[in-house]
Structure formats: structure tokens, C-alpha cells
Amino acid sequence: MTMSATASIASSSSVRPVLSHPSAPSLWAATAPAAPPTPPLAAPLTTTDVLVIGAGYTGLSAALHLAESGASVCVLDAHAPGWGASGRNGGQVNPTLKYDPDELQRIHGAARGERLIDAVSRSADLVYGLIERHGIDCAPVRAGWLQVGYTQQAVDGMHARARQWERRGVRVELLDRAATAARTGTPAFAGGWLDGRAGAIQPLAYVRGLVRAAQALGVQVHSESPVLALERQGTDHWVATTAQGHRIQARQVLLGTNGYTDGLWPSLARTVLAANSFIVATQPLGKAGAHILPGGETGSTSQRLLLYFRKDAQGRLLMGGRGHFADPQGAGDYAHLERAVALMFPGLGPLQYEYRWAGRIAVTRDFMPHLHQPAPGITMALGYNGRGIAMATLLGREAAALMAGGNALACSFPVTPVQPIPLHGLQRLYIAAGVAWYSLLDRLGA
Numbered sequence: 001m002t003m004s005a006t007a008s009i010a011s012s013s014s015v016r017p018v019l020s021h022p023s024a025p026s027l028w029a030a031t032a033p034a035a036p037p038t039p040p041l042a043a044p045l046t047t048t049d050v051l052v053i054g055a056g057y058t059g060l061s062a063a064l065h066l067a068e069s070g071a072s073v074c075v076l077d078a079h080a081p082g083w084g085a086s087g088r089n090g091g092q093v094n095p096t097l098k099y100d101p102d103e104l105q106r107i108h109g110a111a112r113g114e115r116l117i118d119a120v121s122r123s124a125d126l127v128y129g130l131i132e133r134h135g136i137d138c139a140p141v142r143a144g145w146l147q148v149g150y151t152q153q154a155v156d157g158m159h160a161r162a163r164q165w166e167r168r169g170v171r172v173e174l175l176d177r178a179a180t181a182a183r184t185g186t187p188a189f190a191g192g193w194l195d196g197r198a199g200a201i202q203p204l205a206y207v208r209g210l211v212r213a214a215q216a217l218g219v220q221v222h223s224e225s226p227v228l229a230l231e232r233q234g235t236d237h238w239v240a241t242t243a244q245g246h247r248i249q250a251r252q253v254l255l256g257t258n259g260y261t262d263g264l265w266p267s268l269a270r271t272v273l274a275a276n277s278f279i280v281a282t283q284p285l286g287k288a289g290a291h292i293l294p295g296g297e298t299g300s301t302s303q304r305l306l307l308y309f310r311k312d313a314q315g316r317l318l319m320g321g322r323g324h325f326a327d328p329q330g331a332g333d334y335a336h337l338e339r340a341v342a343l344m345f346p347g348l349g350p351l352q353y354e355y356r357w358a359g360r361i362a363v364t365r366d367f368m369p370h371l372h373q374p375a376p377g378i379t380m381a382l383g384y385n386g387r388g389i390a391m392a393t394l395l396g397r398e399a400a401a402l403m404a405g406g407n408a409l410a411c412s413f414p415v416t417p418v419q420p421i422p423l424h425g426l427q428r429l430y431i432a433a434g435v436a437w438y439s440l441l442d443r444l445g446a
């Protein structure tokens, strides 16, 4: 084959290595069903309709939907499926964005706004539908999400949000202090609301189930195959080269690399802040934890630097929240989350923590997920701002429709230009300043 590259997008010398974030011994890694075999790419040259880079929810959802429409698909991950945030998250399936539905309509206009709201609202159905259709063994529960607040002012704001969703047919419950205490198992909150669309899963098990479902449709999935270079070949193909020097020729390429985006497409990593989120999990609490989220709901606080919590299938209590930019070095880096557990559930007394782990989310400047098509045959979906289970599954499906020849105007999310954040080199500083500012506002109750 002649390699007449007309444009070289990235070369191995210019590509930063994928972040060497430790694959922490997470609760999910310890309790997920075994990973299906995904050997490193071994063929010197592979030809496929679509190459997907990144085997998280974005890439796997896209691969699955493309394979269903008859395309040949090859998925490569630098590490393994679920090594990124998709295998490390809190497992809360929340069909929401940062913006309330009325705000989305104001920002995007009546018609596009309603389409976007509808797609977001149905995104949890998409996840649970895939789980059911493909028989994915990932402990799915759909008991709703509790958003809870410490002040009456915060609760009033949440109730207004709940009413907006209720007007659009969503099952919500407005909760006062007593009802919130009964649902969460703590009197710490002034109130909250329940979003009946939401639920919980074992997130790494969901990844592995998506891999199995995709493989059953003929998708090739390869671990330990970092893509180091992408070159345009002629007018209708791209050629990707892996760290091992193997090459893949594809008509379409999807980058689904979110918080682990490297320099493969030079400007893409600069469109997001790759912030850390940390989680701790106790030992199974047994009867001592029976009063905590007895209905199987998930929960998060309404602060800007929110805490998110749930129980797993074995009754462990999980608490997640902000982490500093640097990767965690030891148990001390998680002390703020263990303090939050003690404050929220003082009756539990001293606790043993079995797992502490972290991962990277991708924060965008406008707090919206982004879909890009910066060149013919290149699609990118990322920037879920910490809400990626439902949203990345949805954008993976949208990216698949686009790559299958769909019209960008038919997408629920706008297809936007790649716009780097100014002075992105200061992202560590941006994140530290954002955390300090948000924690001040949270303390002031603003």
C-alpha cells in the first residue's frame, strides 16, 4: 500500500504520552466480572471503516451503535477498556447537565433546546436499555438520584429545578428536611429532591459488558495500543500508528479520550481542564448502614464542589468529591472525603476504608459536552464535566450517527469548532483557583 499522506496531524515525536495516572485498586476493579480478552493490536496493517481511539463509554457506545448499522469498527485503548474514568467513576447514572431545562432552552433556542433537553432526559433510558438489550451484568439499580442541600435557599433552588423537569413529564419528588433525612439516613440536610430517571451501576462492569456486546457484533477491541500519530492519506482515509508501529487505515476516526486526551490532535487537550475526582469506599456496613439510602437511591450535595455518595451492591458506603490536580500519593489525600462521611453519618463511628481511588474528568469552559468534526473523517466527543455515564453513552451514539453519514443538524448536541481554552498551560492554576473560589462561595452559601 502507498502511504501518500497529504496532512500529518501528529507525529510520535510531538505527542505527549498518555497521562501515567495510576490504575488504582478501585472497588470496581475488585468486584467487576472478568474482562473479556482484548489483546494488543498485533497486525502490522489493519483496514476498517471506523477507528475508535479510547475504550470508555464514548468509544464503546459509538462502536456498538456503528456495528449495529453494519460498519466494521476497531477500538484501540492505550491501556485497557475502562482504564479511564469509565472504569473509575461513582456509578451514578444521572441524565442531567449543569444547566436546568429552562436555561438550556434560553441558550439553545426553542427547537434545538427542546431536542437537547429531550435527549439528555432520555439518556438514562439509553444506558439501562443497552444493559437490558445486551444482558450486561453490572448491578443496575434505578431508584433515583437525591440532590440535597444544606440551606433552605439551596433547597428552594432545587425545588424550582425539580418543577422544571416535572413540567416535562419527569417523575420527581420534592423533599423537606424530614423526608430527606429518611431517604438519606442523615439529618444533615435542609431538604432536596428526587429525580426518578436516575440510578446506579457498577461502572467497570458496564464497560466490560459494552465490550462484550460490541465484540459479539464483530468489533475488534485492543488494549495496550496507544495511538501516537494520525495522518491523512489521500482524500478519504486516515492512517493511525500505534506505539508498537502497527498501522490502521480507516475512513472515519473517533477520538473518545475525554480527561485522558493527549497530544494526538494537537489542540484537543487544550479544550478541557483534566481535573481529578477522588472516591473512598468503606467496608460493607451491614445493619449499621441499613438506614443510609435504604431505597437504593444515589445522592449528591448541591454545592459547587459537590460530594456524591451511594452504597454498592455489598452495602459499602462510597463518598466522592474534588481532588487536587496532582495524582493522589496516599491515604492522606482522601482525608477530606473521610471527614465528610464522619460529618454526614456520625453514628457510624470509626470506619475502615477498603478502597481509595481517583480518575480524571474533563471540564469544558461552557460546562457542556462537546462534539467536534474538525476535519473530514474526524469526530470527537468529550467534556462531560463529571456526568459521563449517561452523557458519554449518548454522545457516543450521536457520534456514531454522524460518522454513519448523519446530518450534524439532526444531532441533539451542536457540532462546534475545536476551541482551546486561553492560556491552557496554566490549567493546574485554573483548577486550584476554581477550587478555592468555589469553596469560598460554598462556605458563604452563595
Ligand SMILES: Cc1cc2nc3c(=O)[nH]c(=O)nc-3n(C[C@H](O)[C@H](O)[C@H](O)COP(=O)(O)OP(=O)(O)OC[C@H]3O[C@@H](n4cnc5c(N)ncnc54)[C@H](O)[C@@H]3O)c2cc1C
Pocket (backbone or CB within 6 Å): 018, 053, 054, 055, 056, 057, 058, 059, 076, 077, 078, 079, 080, 081, 082, 083, 084, 085, 086, 087, 088, 089, 090, 091, 092, 093, 094, 225, 226, 227, 228, 256, 257, 258, 259, 260, 261, 262, 264, 276, 277, 278, 279, 308, 320, 357, 358, 359, 360, 361, 362, 381, 382, 384, 385, 386, 387, 388, 389, 390, 391, 392
Ligand atoms: C472519580 C470519578 C467519578 C465520576 N463519577 C461519575 C458518576 O457518578 N456519574 C457520571 O455520570 N459520571 C461520573 N464521572 C465521569 C465519567 O466517568 C466520565 O465522564 C466518562 O467515563 C468519560 O468516558 P469517556 O469514554 O469519554 O472517557 P474515559 O473513560 O476517560 O476513557 C478515555 C480512554 O482514552 C484512552 N486514550 C487516551 N489517549 C489515547 C491514545 N492516544 N490512544 C489510545 N487510547 C487513548 C485512555 O486510556 C482511556 O481509557 C466520574 C469520573 C471520575 C474520574
